[in-house]
Amino acid sequence: DAKTTQPNSMESNEEEPVHLPCNHSTISGTDYIHWYRQLPSQGPEYVIHGLTSNVNNRMASLAIAEDRKSSTLILHRATLRDAAVYYCIPNNYGQNFVFGPGTRLSVLP
Amino acid sequence: DGGITQSPKYLFRKEGQNVTLSCEQNLNHDAMYWYRQDPGQGLRLIYYSQIVNDFQKGDIAEGYSVSREKKESFPLTVTSAQKNPTAFYLCASSIGWGRHTEAFFGQGTRLTVV
Numbered sequence: 001d002a003k004t005t006q007p008n009s010m011e012s013n014e015e016e017p018v019h020l021p022c023n024h025s026t027i028s029g030t031d032y033i034h035w036y037r038q039l040p041s042q043g044p045e046y047v048i049h050g051l052t053s054n055v056n057n058r059m060a061s062l063a064i065a066e067d068r069k070s071s072t073l074i075l076h077r078a079t080l081r082d083a084a085v086y087y088c089i090p091n092n093y094g095q096n097f098v099f100g101p102g103t104r105l106s107v108l109p
Numbered sequence: 110d111g112g113i114t115q116s117p118k119y120l121f122r123k124e125g126q127n128v129t130l131s132c133e134q135n136l137n138h139d140a141m142y143w144y145r146q147d148p149g150q151g152l153r154l155i156y157y158s159q160i161v162n163d164f165q166k167g168d169i170a171e172g173y174s175v176s177r178e179k180k181e182s183f184p185l186t187v188t189s190a191q192k193n194p195t196a197f198y199l200c201a202s203s204i205g206w207g208r209h210t211e212a213f214f215g216q217g218t219r220l221t222v223v
Contacts, residue, residue: 036212043199043214044152087151096142096167097212099152 002027002090009104012078020073020103022088027068031090034097035062035073038085044099047073047086083107111136115200115215122194122222130185130218132200141183142201142212145169152199158183159206187220194222 005023012018024033034049048055048062050071055062061074075082087102113134122128134141140159144152154167158177172191177183183202187194198218203210 041217041219043201043217044212045214046211049211096154096157096206098154099144101149101151 002031004088004090004100006086006088006100006103008101009106011106011108012075013108014080015077018075018078018082018105018107020075020086020088020105021070022072023070024088024090025069027090028092029068031092033062033064033068033071034089034091035060036087036089036097036099037082038087038102039081040084044087078105078107080107080109113200113202113213113215115198115218117218118216120218120220122220124222125189126222127189128187128194128220130187130198130200130220132183132185132215134181134183134202134213136202136204136213137180138202138204138213139180140203140206140210141177142203143167143173143175143183143185144199144201146197146199146217155185155198157206194220196220 002024032049032051035047036044038044048060050062063072085102085104087099089097116131142157143155146152153169155173156175158164161180164175164177174186200215201212203212
């Protein structure tokens with residue numbers, strides 16, 4: 001399994017963009033990069049995933065470095081409801097998801 | 110609405126008793142998973158099942174048991190052999206078991222053993 005490194009915590013002001021980094025220097029060429037988030041006292045929810053190209057959906061954007069050793073989850077305008085723990089998970093066929101401690105995002109009004 | 114349901118939300122048991130946590134999904138997913146989460150920690154995989162009547166141990170299976178007799182159901186039993194059973198338990202499902210697979214999680218069961 002590829003190892004990941006994420007900041008323990010980050011803070012953002014409401015309605016500002018947030019860039020959540022993840023280092024995954026041991027990622028294999030066929031690992032997809034998944035992001036999940038977990039709101040307090042709830043189960044995780046899927047945010048986005050990608051392989052090489054940058055990806056966008058209604059929740060967020062995922063920017064993947066050209067060498068794929070790092071990626072950044074971008075929340076374009078943080079809201080109070082975005083306060084959660086964000087997990088970056090490289091994953092390949094035949095592997096289960098491995099959830100590390102993630103990044104705890106606080107959003108200040 | 111399709112989804113994954115865990116019950117109950119809170120569960121209290123006396124030490125030494127077995128307890129079974131329910132997980133049901135109506136998403137027609139083949140794969141199902143059980144995770145354990147301790148305060149301030151990430152999720153750890155207990156058991157997973159890729160298909161009906163088959164399941165595999167995860168990283169921390171000792172003291173737990175599961176069954177997968179129906180596609181939609183994957184109950185977890187916390188036995189008296191589990192040394193520290195108090196935790197937040199999460200069930201998940203996915204269409205299959207592979208790199209494109211998005212996992213859907215239930216709302217969790219918070220088990221407290223006294």
